[in-house]
Amino acid sequence: MELDLKKTISVLFAKIWLIVAVTAVSGVLFLITNLFFVTPMYTSQALLYVSNMSERKSSIVTTSDVTVSRELVDTFVVILNSRTVLDKVAEQSGLDYSSTQIKNMISAQSVSSTEVFKISVTHSNPVEAQIIADTILKVAPGEIKRVMNAGAVSIIDYATLPLSPSSPNIPKNTILGALLGAMLTVFVILLTQVFDTRIKDEFTLVENFDLPIIGMIPSFKLAEKTVTGSKRKPHLRKRRVR
Helix, strand or coil, rough: CCCHHHHHHHHHHHHHHHHHHHHHHHHHHHHHHHHHHHCCEEEEEEEEEECCCCCCCCCCHHHHHHHHHHHHHHHHHHHHHHHHHHHHHHHCCCCCCCCHHHHHHEEECCCCCCCCEEEEEEEEHHHHHHHHHHHHHHHHHHHHHCCCCCEEEEEEECCEEEEEEEECCHHHHHHHHHHHHHHHHHHHHHHHHHCCCCCCCCHHHHHHHCCCCCCCCCHHHHHHHHHHHHHCCCCCCCCCCC
């Protein structure tokens, strides 16, 4: 059994109350889950600039210098995520974290394919996120210079204390939860309709089997109830005469 567009709209419109109800419930459930069961995370960020002019006395920046600086960004990110650098960050931060734990907290990437790259530290404690980010700023430039003889790293923005959580995004997740509930409800309704092979009326019979209707068998139970109801006499209460 297939559903055409007109029939699909008709089926969905008949079940609109169910779609609205499930959508509202899904949105409320996602809202409650994000408010009370998801740990808020805070992200402290810092910006660094990569330059290819550390060994040059000229102050003129050429296109070649910019290109090399952009290529160095990816190399510096790899060095930043190395175990040697992260071990020093874990040691100098004064926090009880291993290099593996810190690696799972940080991310570094180029900003719009420029010579600037961003360091982000995400943690459930905003103060500790800022401490780890500041420690990376202290350790990374020296380690990068030790490993590579070319290029230099300069700090553009120091890490700041995050005042609001970066995740979860409660409004976004609530809307996504409501939409998910609506889509699942629509899918179940249409799937049920497709596999429902019952004959509900004469129109369904003609549509599915393309056969003419010769006659119809009336419902005797319904007719009997109608006749009985119409001929019912009022009940008179008998009084005993002494």
